[in-house]
Amino acid sequence: MAKTKIDRNVSIYPMPVVLAGAMTGGKPNFLAIGWITRVNYQPPMVAISLSKDHFTSMGIREHKEFSVNFPSLDLLPQTDYCGLVSGRDRDKSRIFTLFHGDLQHAPMIQECPLAFSCTLVNIVELPSNDLFIGEIAEAYAEETCLTRGAPDIAKMAPFTLTMPDNVYWKIGGQAGKAWDAGRALTK
Amino acid sequence: MAKTKIDRNVSIYPMPVVLAGAMTGGKPNFLAIGWITRVNYQPPMVAISLSKDHFTSMGIREHKEFSVNFPSLDLLPQTDYCGLVSGRDRDKSRIFTLFHGDLQHAPMIQECPLAFSCTLVNIVELPSNDLFIGEIAEAYAEETCLTRGAPDIAKMAPFTLTMPDNVYWKIGGQAGKAWDAGRALTK
Numbered sequence: 287m288a289k290t291k292i293d294r295n296v297s298i299y300p301m302p303v304v305l306a307g308a309m310t311g312g313k314p315n316f317l318a319i320g321w322i323t324r325v326n327y328q329p330p331m332v333a334i335s336l337s338k339d340h341f342t343s344m345g346i347r348e349h350k351e352f353s354v355n356f357p358s359l360d361l362l363p364q365t366d367y368c369g370l371v372s373g374r375d376r377d378k379s380r381i382f383t384l385f386h387g388d389l390q391h392a393p394m395i396q397e398c399p400l401a402f403s404c405t406l407v408n409i410v411e412l413p414s415n416d417l418f419i420g421e422i423a424e425a426y427a428e429e430t431c432l433t434r435g436a437p438d439i440a441k442m443a444p445f446t447l448t449m450p451d452n453v454y455w456k457i458g459g460q461a462g463k464a465w466d467a468g469r470a471l472t473k
Numbered sequence: 474m475a476k477t478k479i480d481r482n483v484s485i486y487p488m489p490v491v492l493a494g495a496m497t498g499g500k501p502n503f504l505a506i507g508w509i510t511r512v513n514y515q516p517p518m519v520a521i522s523l524s525k526d527h528f529t530s531m532g533i534r535e536h537k538e539f540s541v542n543f544p545s546l547d548l549l550p551q552t553d554y555c556g557l558v559s560g561r562d563r564d565k566s567r568i569f570t571l572f573h574g575d576l577q578h579a580p581m582i583q584e585c586p587l588a589f590s591c592t593l594v595n596i597v598e599l600p601s602n603d604l605f606i607g608e609i610a611e612a613y614a615e616e617t618c619l620t621r622g623a624p625d626i627a628k629m630a631p632f633t634l635t636m637p638d639n640v641y642w643k644i645g646g647q648a649g650k651a652w653d654a655g656r657a658l659t660k
Contacts, residue, residue, distance in 0.1 A: 289614065291612070292614045295514075324522065327601045329600065331599060366653065366655030366656075370655050412513040425478070425479050427479045437479070438638070444487070449651075452651040453649075454647070458644050460642060463641070464634055467550050468553030471551065
């Protein structure tokens with residue numbers, strides 16, 4: 287095995303792809319992002335990182351609410367479009383059918399198999415990005431995408447992203463069972 | 474499409490799987506995590522979320538350095554093992570061949586196709602987790618896993634995780650080109 291030093295601006299392999307939603311300038315707006323992770327177990331919290339100039343950031347700062355939507359493969363062109371154009375220039379409020387839960391400023395996407403709404407908990411200001419930490423208020427899933435009451439990735443058919451090659455990837459087959467595949471090594 | 478409300482403690486679909494490394498109690502220790510994302514573009518920063526009682530957290534707090542390592546499919550049992558047992562009870566310093574870059578307290582894994590070392594920038598204290606934000610100091614990749622100088626996911630063969638079904642997933646085939654697949658919709 288031969289290690290070579292590469293550019294330190296490396297990506298995560300792979301990144302999930304979601305559409306973050308907010309009410310900006312009085313309209314629902316959506317942004318494609320791959321910089322997202324769960325950050326707290328109880329209460330459930332998520333963090334999304336947006337570069338400082340994003341139009342969506344204004345809406346999150348104003349209303350302190352946002353949504354996270356998981357597009358399936360059939361929404362790949364629309365998702366990519368949301369990453370190509372800014373809400374400053376284009377109205378992205380009519381690409382999808384929208385719905386709301388209890389939060390009035392967290393527009394969710396009906397066509398996405400899984401969506402959740404968040405209340406803003408904290409903004410961590412970083413040099414070129416703002417990290418928005420939100421508590422997951424409500425989660426909605428497509429009934430046909432559930433198995434035993436929980437979202438089933440094989441039914442959801444989400445996709446992932448790698449950079450700098452800028453490729454979207456399908457989810458592959460099962461590779462093993464977590465908290466189990468390493469059990470033999472515990473003996 | 475029929476949406477149904479589900480438990481708000483939902484996961485990200487899918488989560489990347491990495492091994493976070495630190496020097497804890499004088500020894501290299503590794504933890505399997507799926508709560509990770511890039512958070513800042515320039516300088517490059519990453520965030521990892523660990524529940525408050527994790528042994529690895531002590532080492533990151535003490536030395537203000539940690540590593541992130543991307544295991545390939547052939548390391549799945551060892552990766553899962555690192556998630557099953559705590560460094561409090563088991564010595565995880567000899568599972569892998571280790572190497573260091575400039576940082577002395579960010580042990581990296583030779584067997585992983587991609588690894589990077591981080592200097593701690595900030596700890597965001599959340600109710601049940603600590604979010605460690607680190608600047609990526611150095612990145613190392615296996616030469617055979619590069620294409621045009623950047624890591625190639627098809628050569629790296631990493632895997633992802635879903636919960637609560639606790640399944641590891643392979644990376645599937647290409648689904649489209651990012652910042653391109655939605656171009657037709659811009660017209």
